[in-house]
Amino acid sequence: MLRFEAVGLRYQRSGVRADASAGPEVLHDISFRLEAGAFRWLMGPSGACKTSLLRLLYLAVRPTRGRLTLLGTDVTTAPRRALPPLRRRIGVVFQDFRLLPHLSAFDNVALPLRIAGRPEGQIRADVSELLRWVGLSRHLDTRPAELSGGEQQRVAIARSVITRPALLLADEPTGNLDDGQAERLMQLFKEMNRIGTTVIVATHNEALVERHPAPTLHIANGRLAASDGPADGWVA
């Protein structure tokens, strides 16, 4: 499903693209593997590079060394054109939502399906149903700026699961939610996990982790410090 083998990452100074010739290494020798259908918390202090690890997982960067295999594809060596289909099988909930401000809630959630070329009739049914499920059926035509932080987050969550991804990643997904909404979100993640989606949730919220115990990947100073998953094969 996914496998890290001595993966290292350094950023180019200008930002987006990983380049071995520039910038200090932010992730060092990350090695672990997860089977399909796993659920893992990702925890670590601020600045431990949880987000960088997630960026590798949602293919915003490629490793600068080591080998990373995602959904059966070695993304270290795969040609660039092989990555878009892979990205479509990965759902991401960003800490800052990353919604498109000029699109309505409906169009934001429909976007991954339209990129994947799904028929519009199916899109209409699926998106309306999911937005109703996250409690936004009255806000289909509302733009993100007119929604509260919690509502925007629910739109972002709906967008991440609308394609029924094989891998679901979330970066502090409960940050803007009250306890009730956070619980509802966890139900959704668990439901996705139950139908076979691999789920990794980065969080600081220890109370949430205690209420929903699951194996945890601990990261510190750019290294994987521990994993209490039964067969993650992690190397400190």
Place this chain on the structure above:
Amino acid sequence: MMSLRPSGFDELGLRRALSDRMLPLLVAAMTFLAALAMAGWFGTAALARHWQQGADTSLTVQVPQATDPAAHGGQTRLAAVLALLTGTPGVASAHALSDQELADLLKPWLGQGAERLAIPIPAVIAVRLTDADPHLEPLSHRLDDVAPGTLVEDHDRWIARLAVLARSLQACAALALLLVAGIAASVIAVATRAGLSTRREAIEIVHGLGATDAYIAGRFAARATLLAAGGAAAGALVALPVLLALARMAAPFVGEPAAAAADTLPDALGALPAALWLALPCLPVSAGAIGFATAQGAVRRWLRRLP
């Protein structure tokens, strides 16, 4: 798989990033210039063709000492040459210019009263031919026999010079067209790059959701094609009355009376060469193609920086 995305779904926000004001306006101005250059091309070609046809069927014969007796018979040299010319097959008419006509011809160079100058002026005969390709060698030998020193001048040299001039003007028009196309491509590339930088975040989000380079470049290209083709159509429409006015002014030079050119609308529209009517609609099509290719190239190059 065929995408059924609703038309007008603007996920990248390009309606604002590639606005429908500046770019179409610039392309319209460029198209206006391109239409003028094209009209120049076709106009020059038509004039060159017309002059060539006219000059191919005429000759000028100069007879020095026209009133002296000819080599044979009792005629003057002028009369002998005229007689010989009119009896030559292929000659439609031979007309000796009168003193007045000669004076008119020389006035620009010698001023009024050229005939009073003590310069021996040859008689000049304007010859019209029925055949555009006469054999001049034997004719000039025979004329030289009856009146030695007679010069036969066809207009080849002038035609050659006019042809060079026409070709140069056409080359200039082609160069102007190329230049305009290049500037249009640059303007579209600059607008596209500006759009890329203002919509960078949206592009990264859409890219992160699994959009291919073709998908993103396609959105930009569709927008650029629409704006460029629309601007060019407006530019071509604005150029049309100007071209019609120019065609009307040029009509006398290609042998059509100016008045006939524009009394009714069909007449006015008919004044433009058919080739120009075919070429004008090509301007929006070409502008659209330039917009499409330029935007595709610029966006795909830019996207290579993303993983």
